[in-house]
Amino acid sequence: MEETKKSLLDDSFTSAMTLTNSGVPQVPDRYVLPPAQRPALGSSIGTRDDTTLPVIDLSLLHQPLLRSRAIHEINMACKEFGFFQVINHGIPSSVVKDALDAATQFFDLPVEEKMLLVSSDVHQPVRYGTSINHSTDKVHYWRDFIKHYSHPLSKWIDMWPSNPPCYKDKVGKYAEATHLLHKQLLEAISESLGLEKNYLQEQTEEGSQVIAVNCYPACPEPEVTLGMPPHSDFGSLTILLQSSEGLQIMDANKNWVCVPYIEGALIVQLGDQVEVMSNGIYKSVIHRVTVNKHVNRLSFASLHSLPLHKKISPAPELLDGNNAAAYGEFSFNDFLNYISSNNDFLQERFIDTLKKSSS
Ligand code: OGA
Ligand code: NI
Numbered sequence: 001m002e003e004t005k006k007s008l009l010d011d012s013f014t015s016a017m018t019l020t021n022s023g024v025p026q027v028p029d030r031y032v033l034p035p036a037q038r039p040a041l042g043s044s045i046g047t048r049d050d051t052t053l054p055v056i057d058l059s060l061l062h063q064p065l066l067r068s069r070a071i072h073e074i075n076m077a078c079k080e081f082g083f084f085q086v087i088n089h090g091i092p093s094s095v096v097k098d099a100l101d102a103a104t105q106f107f108d109l110p111v112e113e114k115m116l117l118v119s120s121d122v123h124q125p126v127r128y129g130t131s132i133n134h135s136t137d138k139v140h141y142w143r144d145f146i147k148h149y150s151h152p153l154s155k156w157i158d159m160w161p162s163n164p165p166c167y168k169d170k171v172g173k174y175a176e177a178t179h180l181l182h183k184q185l186l187e188a189i190s191e192s193l194g195l196e197k198n199y200l201q202e203q204t205e206e207g208s209q210v211i212a213v214n215c216y217p218a219c220p221e222p223e224v225t226l227g228m229p230p231h232s233d234f235g236s237l238t239i240l241l242q243s244s245e246g247l248q249i250m251d252a253n254k255n256w257v258c259v260p261y262i263e264g265a266l267i268v269q270l271g272d273q274v275e276v277m278s279n280g281i282y283k284s285v286i287h288r289v290t291v292n293k294h295v296n297r298l299s300f301a302s303l304h305s306l307p308l309h310k311k312i313s314p315a316p317e318l319l320d321g322n323n324a325a326a327y328g329e330f331s332f333n334d335f336l337n338y339i340s341s342n343n344d345f346l347q348e349r350f351i352d353t354l355k356k357s358s359s
Contacts, residue, residue: 012134012135013115013118013130013134014130015111015114015130015144016130016131016142016143016144016215016216016217016219017107017144017215017217018111019217020217020218020219020220020296021217024220025220026220026221027142027219027220027221027224027225028140030139030140031139031140031141031142031221031224031225032139032224032225033139033224033225033226037226037229038223038224038225038226039222039223039226039248039256039288039290040256041222041223041290053081053083053084053085053249053257053259053260054073054076054077054080054081054083054084054085055084055085055086055087055262055265056070056073056074056077056084056085056086056087057070057086057087057088058070058086058087058088058089058090058184059088061184061188070188071188071191071192072192074188074189074192075192075193078189078192078270078274078282079281079282080252081249081251081285082269082270082274082275082282082283082284082285083249083259083267083268083269083270083285083287084267084268085259085262085265085266085267085268086185086265086266086267086268087262087264087265089181089265089266090177090180090181091174091177091178091181091266092177093264095173095174095177096174096241096264098166098170098173098174099170099171099173099174099241099300100241100243100298100300101166101170102164102166102167102170102171103213103215103298103300104296104298105164105166105167106146106161106163106164106167106213107144107215107296107298109163109164113163114128114146115128116128117161120133120134120135120136121340122336122339122340123336123340125148125149125156125159126146126147126148126149126156126159126160126161127146127147127148128144128145128146129144129145129146129147130143130144130145131143132228132229139229141225141226141227141228141229141289142216142217142219142222142225142226142227142291143214143215143216143227143228143289144214144215144217145212145213145214145215146161146212146213147210147211147212147213148160148210148211149208149209149210150175150179150209150210150211150302151175151179151207151208151209153172153175153176157172160172171211171213174211174300175209175211175302178209178211178239178300178302179209179302179304181239181266182209182237182239182302182304183201185237185239185268186200186201186204186236186237186304187200187201189237189270189274189282193278193281193282193315193318194317194318195315195317195318199315199317200236200274200277203277203306203310203312204236204304204305204306206307206310207236207304207305207306207307207310208304208305208306208307208308208332209302209303209304209305210235210302210303210305211300211301211302211303212300212301212303213298213299213300214227214228214289214298214299214300214301215296215297215298216246216289216291216296216297216298216299217291217296218291218292218293218294218295218296219291219292219293220293222290222291222292222293225291226288226289226290226291227246227288227289227290227291227297228287228288228289229288230250230286230287230288231286231287231288231349232271232272232275232284232285232286232287232349232351233269233271233272233284233301233303234271234272234273234303234305234332234335234350235271235272235273235303235304235305235306235332236270236271236273236274236277236304236305236306237268237269237270237271237274237304238267238268238269238271238301238302238303238304239266239267239268239301239302239304240266240267240268240269240299240300240301240302241266241267241299241300241302242259242261242267242297242298242299243297243298243299244261244295244297245258245259245260245261245292245297246289246290246291246292246297246299247259247267247287247288247289247299248287248288248289248290249269249285249286249287250285250286250287256288269284269285269287270282270283270284270285271284271303271304271305272284272335272349272350272351273305273306273312275327275351276312276313276314276327276329276330276351276354277312277313277314277315278314278315278318279314279315279318279319279323279325279326279327280314280326280327281318284351305332306331306332307332308331308332308333309331309332309333310331310332311329311330311331312329312330312331313325313327313328313329314326314327324356325356326355326356327351327354327355327356328354328355328356330350330354335350338350338353
């Protein structure tokens with residue numbers, strides 16, 4: 001056993017999938033979190049199960065008499081959690097299933113094939129990796145991923161994995177459908193803030209979409225590690241598809257709440273850009289990923305963001321004598337520079353560096 005552990009540790013890159021497939025009885029030491037950061041699985045301390053997290057029926061948005069009800073529900077969910085699930089969102093279940101299928105096939109490829117796309121450079125348009133950044137992480141997370149720019153699709157799709165052969169087509173269809181859904185959600189979110197329907201959309205029209213396809217293989221010791229550490233997403237919105245339970249969000253009392261798996265639903269999470277644009281009326285949601293002993297969990301995080309160099313600041317319409325701007329401006333590029341120059345970025349969230357001292 002010691003032998004196995006040692007030889008795996010000596011490799012500079014070992015994916016979580018490789019560890020799972022080799023049948024390690026324990027996680028290597030680099031995955032073991034300090035006790036205070038472990039997920040407390042099966043205990044009720046600091047964690048709660050909640051079936052009352054908001055689930056919004058998006059078909060209401062298309063019904064003139066019911067739209068305002070949906071907007072109100074979105075407003076409540078964004079204020080309380082920065083999070084909601086959506087049903088009747090218009091993305092066909094076959095598109096979702098095909099995307100998950102392609103992802104399963106990708107992660108099942110031989111290591112050498114996936115390593116063709118490995119990179120620790122966060123500016124790379126297509127990047128396979130493990131943990132958050134295998135070359136700089138002090139503690140490792142039980143997660144493999146392939147991340148790629150996805151909008152406009154024709155600009156990026158040729159760089160996507162050519163194996164499995166169906167990947168580009170199946171993930172491409174999901175990416176386009178998600179991009180459309182994200183536009184509808186931004187309109188509804190702008191409206192829910194009392195802004196022009198197109199307010200956020202005008203700013204994001206030229207924006208980027210990055211799809212992170214995450215794989216959290218079954219883990220021998222889920223109680224000592226995590227799939228992803230607590231963080232908020234940097235963009236405007238993240239639309240998340242999960243194949244089974246594992247996501248947890250932090251509520252206003254700093255309790256971790258397990259997000260229930262709802263067949264056919266998608267998860268919407270507010271990112272830092274919406275927190276800044278809304279001047280803090282809405283907050284980006286802090287979330288983390290737990291792993292489990294029995295199933296490989298997959299997720300698609302579609303991260304939508306403003307153009308790389310576009311500076312974003314609180315909407316002037318939301319500011320007046322009583323409501324001063326609570327955040328400084330920032331661009332997506334500022335964020336990328338922050339995470340690539342700051343190894344401890346998990347300790348201090350980027351958005352906290354933007355807060356004005358009076359808030
Ligand atoms: C992310 C993320 C959650 C999940 O990719 O930013 O938070 O369930 N993913 O994979
Ligand atoms: Ni996230």
